[in-house]
Amino acid sequence: MQEVLNVEGSNIIFLYYQDIESLCGANMVSVKVLLFAIFREKYGIKETELEFDGTLNGFLKALGEKISPKLVEDIYDQESKHIKSNLIVMVNGRNVKDIKGELKFNNGDTVAIFPPVAGG
Amino acid sequence: MPGGYVGKIGIIDLTDGSIRIEETCEVLGKKYLGGKGYALALLYEYAKELEEKGKALSDLDPLGPDNAIVFATGPATGVPGFPSPGRYHVMALRSPLTGSIGSANSGGEWGPFLKFAGFDMLFIKGAADSPVYISVVDGCIEICDASDYWGKNVFDTDDLLKKEVCGKNVSVACIGPAGENLVPMANIVNDKHRAAGRTGLGAVMGSKFLKAIVVSGSGSVPVANMEKFREASREALEKERKNSVTAEGLPTYGTAILVNVINNAGMLPFKNWQFGYNPEADKISGETLAKNYLIKRRPCWGCNIACGRVTSVKTGPYQILLTEGPEYESIWALGNSTGVMDMEAVIKANHLCDEFGLDPISTGSTIAAAMELRQRGLIKDEYLHGIDLSFGNAATLVESVWRIAHKDGFGKYMALGSKRLCEIFGAPELSMSVKGLEMPAYDPRGAKGIGLNYATSNRGGCHVTGYTISPEILGLPTKIDPLTIEGKAQWVKAFQDFTCVVNSAVNCLFTTFALGAADYANLLSAVTGWTFTEDEIMRIGERIYNLERLIMSKFGFTDKDDTLPPRLTSEPMPEGPVKGQVVELEQMKKEYYRLRGWVNGIPTPEKLKELEIEL
Numbered sequence: 076m077q078e079v080l081n082v083e084g085s086n087i088i089f090l091y092y093q094d095i096e097s098l099c100g101a102n103m104v105s106v107k108v109l110l111f112a113i114f115r116e117k118y119g120i121k122e123t124e125l126e127f128d129g130t131l132n133g134f135l136k137a138l139g140e141k142i143s144p145k146l147v148e149d150i151y152d153q154e155s156k157h158i159k160s161n162l163i164v165m166v167n168g169r170n171v172k173d174i175k176g177e178l179k180f181n182n183g184d185t186v187a188i189f190p191p192v193a194g195g
Numbered sequence: 196m197p198g199g200y201v202g203k204i205g206i207i208d209l210t211d212g213s214i215r216i217e218e219t220c221e222v223l224g225k226k227y228l229g230g231k232g233y234a235l236a237l238l239y240e241y242a243k244e245l246e247e248k249g250k251a252l253s254d255l256d257p258l259g260p261d262n263a264i265v266f267a268t269g270p271a272t273g274v275p276g277f278p279s280p281g282r283y284h285v286m287a288l289r290s291p292l293t294g295s296i297g298s299a300n301s302g303g304e305w306g307p308f309l310k311f312a313g314f315d316m317l318f319i320k321g322a323a324d325s326p327v328y329i330s331v332v333d334g335c336i337e338i339c340d341a342s343d344y345w346g347k348n349v350f351d352t353d354d355l356l357k358k359e360v361c362g363k364n365v366s367v368a369c370i371g372p373a374g375e376n377l378v379p380m381a382n383i384v385n386d387k388h389r390a391a392g393r394t395g396l397g398a399v400m401g402s403k404f405l406k407a408i409v410v411s412g413s414g415s416v417p418v419a420n421m422e423k424f425r426e427a428s429r430e431a432l433e434k435e436r437k438n439s440v441t442a443e444g445l446p447t448y449g450t451a452i453l454v455n456v457i458n459n460a461g462m463l464p465f466k467n468w469q470f471g472y473n474p475e476a477d478k479i480s481g482e483t484l485a486k487n488y489l490i491k492r493r494p495c496w497g498c499n500i501a502c503g504r505v506t507s508v509k510t511g512p513y514q515i516l517l518t519e520g521p522e523y524e525s526i527w528a529l530g531n532s533t534g535v536m537d538m539e540a541v542i543k544a545n546h547l548c549d550e551f552g553l554d555p556i557s558t559g560s561t562i563a564a565a566m567e568l569r570q571r572g573l574i575k576d577e578y579l580h581g582i583d584l585s586f587g588n589a590a591t592l593v594e595s596v597w598r599i600a601h602k603d604g605f606g607k608y609m610a611l612g613s614k615r616l617c618e619i620f621g622a623p624e625l626s627m628s629v630k631g632l633e634m635p636a637y638d639p640r641g642a643k644g645i646g647l648n649y650a651t652s653n654r655g656g657c658h659v660t661g662y663t664i665s666p667e668i669l670g671l672p673t674k675i676d677p678l679t680i681e682g683k684a685q686w687v688k689a690f691q692d693f694t695c696v697v698n699s700a701v702n703c704l705f706t707t708f709a710l711g712a713a714d715y716a717n718l719l720s721a722v723t724g725w726t727f728t729e730d731e732i733m734r735i736g737e738r739i740y741n742l743e744r745l746i747m748s749k750f751g752f753t754d755k756d757d758t759l760p761p762r763l764t765s766e767p768m769p770e771g772p773v774k775g776q777v778v779e780l781e782q783m784k785k786e787y788y789r790l791r792g793w794v795n796g797i798p799t800p801e802k803l804k805e806l807e808i809e810l
């Protein structure tokens with residue numbers, strides 16, 4: 076398909092190609108997001124599904140659009156470009172801080188977002 | 196005595212009714228602080244006396260008159276401005292549940308009020324021949340007749356004794372029917388809903404015919420260097436205010452918020468630890484508790500964090516208009532482990548545990564073990580007297596609490612605790628306990644350090660001996676990978692030692708989410724007037740842990756008892772986020788003993804000498 080489009084030889088057509096790909100969902104993932112404690116109260120949502128490109132940026136963008144940009148501010152530190160260190164954010168039960176390398180999401184993942192909590 | 200102590204210890208012999216008042220010893224205070232550490236030092240001396248009289252410690256009956264129990268505060272207890280100073284520690288030479296040292300900690304008001312009544316500690320031995328209570332009022336100790344209170348539940352006992360001893364700052368620590376009936380899971384409840392919960396200390400009181408200890412007084416605790424203390428206190432409280440857990444997480448949601456966290460990590464033991472993830476756990480979560488049942492927060496004396504919950508079930512079969520809790524551990528044991536997803540039944544069962552004086556962790560876990568025995572066809576109908584022991588049966592849960600406390604029907608088997616119950620019914624491996632103490636609410640297949648801690652915890656399957664869940668899951672003070680075993684021995688040792696300091700100071704362990712050994716060194720130096728460094732603080736903790744180990748070894752405990760149920764070491768987690776994981780215990784244990792300087796799980800003479808533990 077790319078070759079066919081390249082025959083047309085234009086960037087516009089190349090963008091069109093990317094668009095088609097996203098419309099087809101080839102690189103998109105669907106992720107379940109669970110909110111807990113104060114996040115659940117503040118945003119009135121327990122659980123939602125997000126579709127994005129599998130990157131952290133894509134996740135944050137989709138989260139902001141689906142729930143609230145404020146939630147993104149609550150969980151993401153713009154300066155360090157990381158999930159805020161005092162939160163407990165798990166992907167499939169694994170704390171993101173224990174995940175080595177770049178944080179990527181796969182189709183069917185569950186992301187659980189907790190504020191700083193503890194107990195005994 | 197320096198600051199932090201009121202300077203007196205009551206030595207009470209219930210056999211002959213004698214009461215002696217001793218001065219709190221400065222040398223022991225410096226070496227062991229107070230609370231757990233000082234109590235251990237007293238118990239060790241007492242154990243040596245028993246041996247000198249030709250009594251073998253290995254034969255010591257935990258429910259006999261020779262067992263001793265110590266109610267101990269420390270230099271932090273009752274000092275306004277010390278972070279969360281409203282706690283006390285109880286130690287018994289031997290636990291009826293485990294045969295090891297008995298040890299438990301409680302909040303509320305009783306600890307500070309004992310000091311206001313003029314005593315740092317009470318050491319109690321012997322046994323009365325009829326029910327008594329001990330009254331400690333403004334420097335005077337009396338042994339009083341408790342015939343009118345024997346048979347009463349915790350709430351009535353508390354109300355009645357408060358009326359009888361109506362002074363300033365009155366607080367009652369007592370047992371309910373479970374303690375009277377010598378149930379080895381019985382606890383000691385103070386202020387109605389705070390409990391020295393674990394290792395069956397309520398049964399030790401019951402065996403001595405000791406119904407309650409009432410304290411009242413108008414004293415206060417001296418502080419050696421007030422200016423330095425104000426500064427140390429201000430710094431520590433500021434750290435708590437800036438810490439998102441002590442400033443927001445615990446005050447807002449209490450401990451129950453962990454239900455969803457731990458479940459999502461795949462390590463919330465479900466149906467007697469057959470699974471680690473429960474898809475319905477949210478029904479009994481901290482969020483559900485806060486949304487539907489919470490009335491207000493309730494702090495222990497002098498605490499800024501105020502994690503305690505006052506709750507209510509307004510209608511229905513489990514209606515309770517006013518109660519406290521349940522805490523995370525109680526929700527898990529009574530709810531998740533038994534598969535009961537009815538929050539109102541869990542609140543009711545927890546309330547009944549308080550009313551009858553039962554440890555909810557051991558109680559819920561034992562009911563869950565009975566349910567698995569039944570699931571496997573190992574308990575025949577004739578034992579059950581009509582109880583349906585299926586997982587998830589809310590009515591059975593609530594009824595079982597009553598039956599255990601009163602040793603009624605099948606309750607008399609469950610009242611033995613899960614270890615003996617599972618032995619009797621032919622499947623000892625189904626008791627999810629260590630050294631006979633039922634483990635708490637974290638499956639170590641999802642956090643290996645806590646597994647090592649459970650195995651090596653002196654009092655048995657306990658999380659608060661060395662709460663490595665803090666770094667492994669919560670990321671405090673720093674995040675470590677829960678699934679690796681590397682470095683875990685070091686973490687466990689450090690947490691166990693530091694916890695000994697907190698339990699000897701005595702204040703609340705939850706302060707350690709924000710404060711470290713250096714903060715404790717500052718605070719304790721200012722309060723006592725002695726100079727503690729961070730290293731010395733940790734060395735005191737290590738000394739206490741080793742002394743406790745030494746005493747246990749005299750009951751016959753060795754490395755063979757530092758173990759976990761086979762389910763955790765050889766049955767891979769069947770599903771959920773930590774599917775396939777087991778605890779690689781032996782590898783971690785080797786490293787742990789090396790760091791501890793123990794051989795066969797026992798401190799060497801060189802180690803004891805290094806720590807200045809006199810034999």
Ligand code: SF4
Pocket residue numbers: 279280281282302303493494495498499500501502503703704705
């Ligand atoms: S933090 Fe909670 S348990 Fe600890 S002293 Fe305060 S109210 Fe009590």
